[in-house]
Amino acid sequence: GGHVRLQATAVGRGSAMAASGLSLRKSEEIVDLIYLFSKTQYRAKEVTPQVEEIERRTLDLFSRDYKYSIIHNPNGEVCGHYPRQIVFLEQELEYDRSSKKNTTIFSGAVQISKLQDLVNRSKLARCRGRFVCPVILYNGKHICRSSTLAGWGELYGRTGYNYIFSGGTDDTCAEPEEVLEDDNGVRNGDSQLFDKVRGHDIKLLRYLSVRYICDLMVENKKVKFGLNVTSSEKVDKAQRYADFTLLSVPYPGCEFFKDYKDRDYTAEGLVFNWNQDYVDAPLTIPPCFNQNLSIDWSQYQSWDLVEQTQNYLKLLLHLINSDDESGLLVHCISGWDRTPLFVSLLRLSLWADGVVHSSLEPAEILFLTIAYDWFLFGHMLPDRLSKGEEIFFFCFNFLKHIVSEKFSAVKKQRFVYFYFSGITLDRGSVSSLSSEFSLITEELGGPSSVTSDNTDLFMNQPAQACWAAPMRKGPSPSPQILWNRLEESALHPLSEARSSSSSSSNQSDHGCPLPPERQTRLESVREIFLAAYSSTVGLKSSTPSPSAAISGLLEQFARGVGLRGHNAIV
Incomplete structure (x- = not known):
């Protein structure tokens, strides 16, 4: 050797x-990748211009977040x-x-x-x-x-x-x-x-x-x-x-x-x-x-x-x-079936938490893991x-x-979400909260109790927002300290991605907190994959007519409309 x-x-x-304008092209890259992948096994001694482009694209995606040799x-x-x-x-x-x-x-x-x-x-x-x-x-x-x-x-x-x-x-x-x-x-x-x-x-x-x-x-x-x-x-x-x-x-x-x-x-x-x-x-x-x-x-x-x-x-x-x-x-x-399965799941899970490949979009991380890991x-x-x-x-x-967040590698803090609907709060005195005020907690591993110590802190300030403030164990902070935290939280939205994708619906039904970003990211990757896979390899039903399971998958494939395919679902 x-x-x-x-x-x-x-x-x-x-x-x-x-x-703008790139999402379709990135999805088509995945279609082309899966189509080629389904026809040939990679051999380092037999490389075509198309494979060279896949190699180049893979290196570019690694370079977004890493220095490498x-x-x-x-x-x-x-x-x-x-x-x-x-x-x-x-x-x-x-x-x-x-x-x-x-x-x-x-x-x-x-x-x-x-x-x-x-x-x-x-x-x-x-x-x-x-x-x-x-x-x-x-x-x-x-x-x-x-x-x-x-x-x-x-x-x-x-x-x-x-x-x-x-x-x-x-x-x-x-x-x-x-x-x-x-x-x-x-x-x-x-x-x-x-x-x-x-x-x-x-x-x-x-x-x-x-x-x-x-x-x-x-x-x-x-x-x-x-x-x-x-x-x-x-x-x-x-x-x-x-x-x-x-x-x-x-x-x-x-x-x-x-x-x-x-x-x-x-x-x-x-x-x-x-x-x-x-x-x-x-x-x-x-x-x-x-x-x-x-x-x-x-x-x-x-x-x-x-x-x-x-x-x-x-x-x-x-x-x-x-x-x-x-x-x-x-x-x-041999390290080429079960091994890439768990390596790929690890890479995607950590990416969904924002701790690896943090700059990559769903279509990009999907391309990277299919091309490199598989x-x-x-x-x-x-x-x-x-x-x-x-x-x-x-x-x-x-x-x-x-x-689910139980698969998250990130040890999250406990958060309290506050939703204000036309409430007037006054910093100078402590007042109770009206029924129009909704408070929801979210924590890795399950919900926790919320006491009046956590909420008895607001005063007359007009507000119409959804804020998140971390809760820590130990003595409850003073009203002034927690108010300051809330003001700081208002300057840093919980998730730009969540608010941009769900703002219209949340304004109407007061949905807060929004779906976890981890869930949104992984579902996006899966939908892109299903659409690309359906237009290249397709699913083969073992029964004369597609079962309910395959029919359910086909409904998700439909979300990927606009992708050009090489062949239809079989």
Whole structure:
């Protein structure tokens, strides 16, 4: 294989794009992307001008909020199904309107030359050379993806391994090299070889400050034709990964999503069969997560696909919100089905909270995650579609199940919302509130009680507004202090996006508070995706006439009118 070349690229936020007239074009970009994606699997050695444009567009979207370096992967020399230009996010940027400059919020202190060396040395440690690759930078922590650990077959003969693992269909294989597991020479050499290559993998993990490793495999080892072809950190006999926090979170592979498609794309009530012979990896997580997340993990085999995905996402969000600087690795077997599912959900969930890619619009973050997390990292969409294994569609349709604030990574303050309707308040004296005054509380995790101490503070000032003031635990603030806070809140609207999109309806029905911005953002992404998907790939009903589930989706597709499509829904 070739060597990795990293080139530092100082990138600032691109010029702001006017929203007017561009939304349709951005949606058409997604239509074109999904159409191409549905016809071809990305290979770094086979790049067309259309793919080059996708690569360029992806880099531009990263540049809006980050300074990054590029790990060059020309012709797939490092990894055949990783991007030619692998983005290493170095600094998160924030645009300062006063100085008109970008300022660094979080920065990952990594020496590029050191990273270059570690990547070169560690790439053989994992299946298909899909090394540990950082893809999301959140609060200075790297969220990484990879495949699982390579077994003896791949380490001793990559060509033979590819042949065995793919069933003889891999385009890179010639004649298989026979490697027998019971060969004494091979067995005796295993330990020394594994010490070397897995040692490099561990050094890379440590250099990226990764502490948590979430393994989505339902197997301890992947068996193909009776041979162990891949392994996992959780069954490393030498306990080389003992210093990491290993979490075995078994999740159904792409084959299971044919059942999802055959049930007319309904995940509710769809439960994986954990009694199959090859399923031998139990869910194993540290006991502390039983308390912190209030999830009964012992019941995981009874969860349907919705609850299982929700709980796993909660777990991942909890890990990256730990108080230390620890990063996270997520992987399955090859790292191109279940892995992008959770990487994409993490990226979109954090974006909806405004903590990553904060300058991107819904269509832009959708393009970025489809192009980078799925297409450029080698997801085999044409193959999956031909088999009805629609894990890609499931990912974006699932956004409707994570709009709640309980999936938010942001620890929100408690807010009290005040709505005034022609009330006269006087600062000089304390008066009670009339029935025309409505007060609503909103807090992450549920509502709280509001006492007269919180409200007995207003005086004669004309007001017609909806304000939000943070409530803190402890003694209630004085009327003057809280009044000042309210005046300050009035100068900073709760959400420009909410007020602009819902102002007309709210003025008429006094709707306050408005729908959470997280929900609005995720629903927008999902609607854009559904419209683009319907006009390219389409949904295939397993019944003669579309079921109620598909009919409901078609109604949402209709919201994306105006998108030019390549073919209609089937």
